Amino acid sequence: MNDDARPAIAARALGHRYGSREALAGIDFTVARGARYAVLGPNGSGKSTLFKLLATILPVQQGELSVLGVDLREAPGAVRARMGVVFQSPAVDRRLTVRQNLAYGGALFGLHGAELAARIDEVLARTGLTDRASDRVDALSGGLRRRVELAKCMLHRPELLLLDEPTSGLDPSARRELWALLRGDPDLTVVFATHLLEEAEAADRVLILHEGRVVAEGTPGELSASVGSPALEVAVDQEALPGALVLLATRFGLHPIAFGGGLRAQAHDAHLLVPEVYAALGSKARRVSVSPPSLLDVFFARTGAPFPDGWMPPPAQQVREGGRR
């Protein structure tokens, strides 16, 4: 079988321990070539460990892991030239200019001379950084810095991009700009870790991790459909939240979870409940609506655990972030 026919990533019973602590408990998944593949999970779910294994920073301890047809247990170094990695923490040197960063990054991947210069110009143009090439990185905004990271990882034309929370700390418009840069290259496989639902739902497939185990894997549509019921969303003022939670649980027999400054509960007859919930909450209700099942509900349905704080930033916070820029 030639390399191109193999999946971009294949993991079988992949496990990892830090001393006595188990970070990944034997997970299986496959990523097809050219896919946009999201790894979704709260902090401590094993996302970062998985990324370090994929990026060959950590050695494979248990199970099998092959990336671009290369068995990482045998030759982890052999795949590095074919993939680009963007870490959650910035890997660009803030005290150097954009061009200097790209030049050093390219040199580490064996590029030099006229070819390196041409590739730098190419990625600068692609990421819209041509005008900022001579600026020091610490003079750039967070969004532009992320673009420098991405540009650096694209210099050697990787077949696989690994992005660990690539939009972390960015406002929604900078997030959209970053994702726009990654579109239009059907041969490039992109695997990204995220805690943002909207990013995961835009992926071809999603792997949901929780406490080092795979909770669910599939297309966002398949996963949401597996939950079946739509969700009732109730927005109330913060002080009314506990009361509303109790009300939904006792009077309506629902299992509400708090998220984004409101409550969310699955219900087969969610649309019928809207007027009743409105009436029961009275003036405390700011909005009661029905939404189709989402990955949020998949996580809750499969783990029985609500989303940890920070897993999904409340809409209000997103608006504030957007307003600051």
Added chain:
Amino acid sequence: MSRAVYALWHRELVRFLGDRARVVGSLGQPIVFFLLFAGALRDSLRVGTQTYGEFFFPGTLAMIVMFTAIFATITVIEDRREGFLQGVLVAPVPRAAIAFGKVAGGATLGALLGAVFLLGGFAFGFVPFSFAALAGGLAVLVVLAIALTACGFALAWCLDSTAGYHGVMMLVLMPALLLSGAFFPRTGAHGIVRALMTVDPLTYGVGLLRHALGNVDPAAGVPAADVCLSVTLAFAAASLALAVAVTVRRSARDAV
């Protein structure tokens, strides 16, 4: 690998030259030390036939190389904290390239700054000028710079914080410099101190500098030239091997 080493070496130089405070501090601090000690002890302390300034000059060269090595290798910790190191670890280069690149960068800076001070020493008559002294002095500076930068690199790689590095510096590196015969001669020292000076590899580095610069006074108790050369070369080789060994060791903490 050579391109990666070159890139990492070049980055060290560009970063150093872009940081004016570091340039001034690296050269200025030893010069201030030298002028204060040489000036203060001019009439009160002589070592054999040497004035204290003449005696202390090779020691100051060693101090310049050591401080430059410390400041250069402390950036390993910054590189890890700022994420730059992760970017290097996922590149298709052997981990040893990181050690070689960083050590080459720090050693180049140390040797260059030492060379500037050495030229000043010739100009102001602290060392008699000869081409042999110039060539020999520069060669020893390079070997000493490699040894100390590699040593600093290995320490920095194993530490998590710059504060921890400062602690180790004050506990290990500074005493090693103080006991190297840079500040005082071995002959007059207490037996325990003299024993410590004998096992301090820097004693032989400073001794080698003295031999190269024709700065050996019998009263200073400098070890023989061939011993100094052997120990200093062995020290440099061992430090470099250690620097490579710590980067090659794969562990979870590398990924932090």
